Amino acid sequence: MRRTLAGILAVLAMSTALPAFAASPDSESRSDPLGDLITGALTGTIPGTLEYKMRATLYHAGAKGIRSLDSLGCKVVAMRTVAVDKTVIPRRTVLFIKETVGLPMPDGSTHDGYWYASDIGGAIKGLKLDLFSGMGRSSMAPLMALDLSSLSVSKVGEFKGCPPE
Template identity: 70%
Template sequence: MRRQLAGILATAVISAFAIPALANAATGADSAPASATRVDPLGDLITSALTGALPGSVDFKMRATMYHAGAKGIRAFDSLGCKVAAMRTVAVDPKVIPRRTVIFIKETVGLPMPDGGKHDGYWYASDIGGAIKGLKLDLFSGFGAASMKALGSVDLSNLSVSTVGEFKGCPPQ
């Protein structure tokens, strides 16, 4: 099954990325500099499929709390010095999940995002907190207490968490 999925994903990647790459090469279009940080969830998913770490293969069962900017003592920056990103930033215990890890939380797929889209389940471990110990997460919902409504339907006492990669720099906004 995994080999079939990897084959299907590889074919999709070739179709989706090879043709535009060939078009850019033919027209002499410049590509992004090699040093630029790129966000490539599809590429990360394909890599995960090929290495056997598919989102959904649960690494941890964790419980979570929520936090938002605007509450007493909550700043708009994470422990890396980056701006927190609504429905993307997660605080972790770095002894369990290292900072700069991309995680997949199955239960958050489909939740409403601040931009009106649907959540893809990917979160960025860029924050830590004194109360975040062991198998616990703290999910950043956004700005103001009303932002927490998006996570209101999720059972935060039993989340399926998979580590799916790493990121450099700051998480995408």
């Protein structure tokens, strides 16, 4: 939530829209930053971000051919690492996947919806994601309740180095 609020505040700070009380001939066509902020808080999105509807598959450590490192050479992180088609979403992109907010994390906390595009895969083409669930097949259980055929995915930033663990 803290990251989302920071992003929203940054967008508002850069906004050049007139205050709501200032009248102008084309005021109907101006943006409504306060309305965008309220809508973003209610829906969990950042105003002005493009939302993709994407299909997802799941992968876990222990599966045939799954290494413990992603394509950047970083350690894969359960419920954080996502493999993408780098022609659609560049590696090192921070993604917000609305449907994953509140899912249980391996450490017992709840998911904040943020994922890190640090991996790629041969079968990941177009509007498709591959979410890393953790160690063993049982780690996929929290994600199985999702409708993986249509996830709401927004690019919300970039990261340097490796994703946080």
